Amino acid sequence: MFRKVSLAVAATMLMLGAAYADPIEGNWKTQSGETAAIGDCGGGFCITLKTGKYAGKQIGKMTASGDGNYAGSITDPADDKTYKGKATLNGNAMKMSGCVLGGLICKGQNWTKL
Numbered sequence: 001m002f003r004k005v006s007l008a009v010a011a012t013m014l015m016l017g018a019a020y021a022d023p024i025e026g027n028w029k030t031q032s033g034e035t036a037a038i039g040d041c042g043g044g045f046c047i048t049l050k051t052g053k054y055a056g057k058q059i060g061k062m063t064a065s066g067d068g069n070y071a072g073s074i075t076d077p078a079d080d081k082t083y084k085g086k087a088t089l090n091g092n093a094m095k096m097s098g099c100v101l102g103g104l105i106c107k108g109q110n111w112t113k114l
Contacts, residue, residue: 023089024062024070030096031109038062044072054078060085074098 024045028036034052036059038045047060054077062072062085074085074096083098086106097108 022064023068024064024087024094027114028094028111029114030111035114036111045070047074049077062087 022040022045024038025040026038027050028038030036032052034054035050037048037050039048040046041061044061044063046058047062048058049055057077058075059077060072060074062070065071068089070087070089072085073082075082076098083100084103086097086099088095092113094111094113095108096111097106099106
């Protein structure tokens with residue numbers, strides 16, 4: 001009896017965890033066609049490329065700043081330069097940007113959730 005209750009509680013906790021996942025978590029198609037995974041990592045959300053030339057490389061870390069906005073850092077995998085990063089969610093679309101000079105100059109991409 002105890003084992004059945006324990007299994008039911010564990011299954012319920014797994015379902016609740018999925019239901020409360022942050023909207024940024026999951027797999028995203030980048031503008032250049034690669035797939036990036038965004039998942040929880042120590043108080044923030046780590047961005048790791050899953051496909052393409054730089055597969056397996058972590059390229060960023062963001063924290064939620066409210067209303068579908070995220071801030072942190074983003075790294076260009078081609079040259080390993082890290083920039084102030086920001087992301088804005090709008091349904092299954094996300095605008096990902098890297099900025100320099102205090103946000104004066106930004107370069108961005110549109111990503112789509114898979």
